Amino acid sequence: MLCISVEEFLIWKKKQLSKGGDQQSFTFLLDCMAGIPDSDLKNISISPRESLHLKKNLEFLESVWDDHLINSCPIQYLCGITFWRDLKLKITNKVLIPRPETELIVDVVFNIFRKKSEKLFFAELGTGSGAISIALALAYPLSEGLATDIDQDALEIATKNFINSSKQSNLKFYCGNWWSPIESFKGKLDLAISNPPYIPRDIYEKLPKEVKNFEPKVALLGGEDGLKHIREIIQKAPLFLKENGWLILENHFDQSEKVKQLLINNKFTSIEIVKDLSGIGRFTIGRYK
Ligand SMILES: C[S@@+](CC[C@H](N)C(=O)[O-])C[C@H]1O[C@@H](n2cnc3c(N)ncnc32)[C@H](O)[C@@H]1O
16 A cells, blocks of 8 residues: 555646546545545545555556556456446456446346346357356346356456355356357246347448457457357257246347347247336347247
8 A cells, every 4th residue: 555645646636637538437536446435535635634544555546547548448457347236347458348328237137027036048149258147147046147258258257256256156157159058048037138249231330449449349240240159049048948038138229120020930929128217218128939
C-alpha cells in the first residue's frame, strides 16, 4: 500500500480526466487497480488534508489510463476484471466483456422457473467468461449445468470464475461446436440458453475500434446475416430439450422477428419476444412442444 496526500491525488485525478475518457471508466480503474471504491472517492474531496492509501502508484495508474485513451483498449481488459449482476469476473481478451443488457437473460429464466429449489438441468452454449451459467448455477443450487464454448481459453477463464464465485460443483464445462460436446445429454435438458455471436458481417466491419480491435471476433460475428449460429442452435435444440423444455436466445436489436420465425419453423411453441430495458426485443424464447 502506498500513502499519498488527498491533495496530491485530487490534482492527479483532475489531470487524468482532462486528457479525455469517461468518468465511469476512470472510476472503474480506481476501484479495480488502486483499491479506491467510488463511495470513498466521494468522501475524500471533503477532507483534502488527509492521506490516502493506494494499491498501485500514480505513475502505473496513469500508464494504464493512457493505454485506455490512446489505444481505445476497454478498461475492463486492462484491469482484467468486470462486474456483471452480482458477480466479479476475471476476463482477458479471449472472452467478450459480458454486457449489461445480457444481465436480463437471467431474469427471463427466473420468470419461467420461479422456485429456486428447482432441480433444473440446463445448458449454456457459448459461455465466454461463464457469466450466465455461473449466475444460474448459483441461483438454482440444486440444478446441474453444462457450459460450452468453442474456445478452450474462454473455458479456462469461465472455470476459474466459477471456482472463484462458489464452492458449488453443479456446473461442468465442455469445449466444442455448439451442441456437439454435449451429445450424450440428448433429450435431457429443461433449458438451453445462449447469447451467441449475432452481428451481421457489414455491421461487424464498422464496429467501434474498442470492440473490433479487442474483443474476440468469434464471440461477435454471426456470419453474413448475423443468424448463422442462431439457426444452427435452433435447428438442433429439439434433439436436446426435454418435452416442453425452453430455449432462450439473445439476439441483435432487429433480429427478434426472424428468430421467432425460426422457432416457429422448428415447431417451438409459447414463443415470446422479451424486451430489454431500452425497449428493444433482445431475447426470443420458446418451448419445444
Ligand atoms: C456473444 S459471446 C457470449 C459470451 C457470454 N455467454 C456472454 O453472454 O457474455 C458468444 C460466445 O460463443 C462462443 N462461440 C462462438 N462460436 C461458437 C461455436 N461454434 N460453438 C460454441 N461456442 C461458440 C464464443 O467463443 C463466445 O464465447
